[in-house]
Amino acid sequence: MSDPLKWQKQFVDAVLSLDPGTVIDGVGGRIPAAISTTVYRNNILEGFRFALKDIYRTTASLVGEDCFQALAHDYVRETPSRCGDRAVYGNRFPDWLTQHHVGRQLAYLADVARLDWACHEAHNAADAFVRSGLHATVRVVASVYPIWSIWQVCQDPGGEAILDLDRVSGEKVLVARPHDAVVMRTLGQAEAIWYRALLRGRPLRQAVVIAQHAVPSEDIEGYWRLAQRDGLMTSEPDAAAGILSAES
Template structure:
């Protein structure tokens, strides 16, 4: 059993190009061990590259097939799969892009990749029953400050210096490259969530973004309101909370201990 585990380890390292040392114990059977393992290595690389393209179609469109293949090869070497589920593969692609020398001229690319992965996560997130406004009516108004809300499992957030939502929308299969986008004017705060079958990308102002981010990490309503109004005195908190309800972002709540 121990020898089998070592063979599996060495096989994995060779196929994922972590090692050039051929595993011992591989029988030729018509092909040399090196030729046989090269087939596995090539098929693995192609399969993982295809999985990355499926998760990052906009990055692929922006940089082209050849450049993307280079990104994928670097990613596969730096981040070998840890699970048999390919849906989970690619979570660190934006980090790879941030440090990829040939991509430094595309300053927005890492943020676009992050947006695509958050879209991927939101799409595959669990469903949840939406909380009704009537549920809040049963709470004593004196206890409102202790409310802690739970957001929909699909809710994801990203802020960028670049108009990444417009770049993403402008590079969908049916609407590619039709709009000129000025990268100098487009900082954005975005919410991604899946209220039904489709992922929505909403642009938020800074007060709404801060409000939702605080709620998402379990901050009480009183502390959230205090923080938001300190940073954004003109924020309309009741409207912000109403928007959360209308969007179907809130799924549950509880009262925090004093």
């Protein structure tokens, strides 16, 4: 095939085809084209499945090995990678789950996947502070389901913990990597609003005002001190002063 782009598209279509009889055009040599295509197909699908499972470990534990393998293969076929870096592959998996029949049966599955992805992003994010003063690894994942409680139970699948989903409410989870390891904890309404405002690029003082307006009884500035203590907010005096005075 003389057109490289056309051949690449045909290669991808053949490898990801649901029809096992589809072969890669132009494959020659001693090994039959059908066998060569099967080898390529298995290697690619399994490679991306392992990459997805490494990111979505909690999601995989919820549905089981066989189900996750089927989900991963469906996702790879429907959402081929457009980047050579596997670390960025899978960012659309949570949204894709909401449209899949497994995700519709387990309504909380997509939000648990979002929590897995937030952990992955936090692990790989730059160890720096952004303009709002917040650490670049900070993420907030909110759900109408108790995703933090579900996540904790999944970390000990052989344990005796039982979660009654009818007795627990939605949760908001802070995910960050201020030091060597990713840390997670639940957030109350006001603190979640404060972090979200900062993540949208609002200056610290403005984020405090937004959160105080939503929940007047909360000590919002206490969240800033806690974030500094935990390494989630810059503690440099000059930087902090500039953030606090911005747009005040």
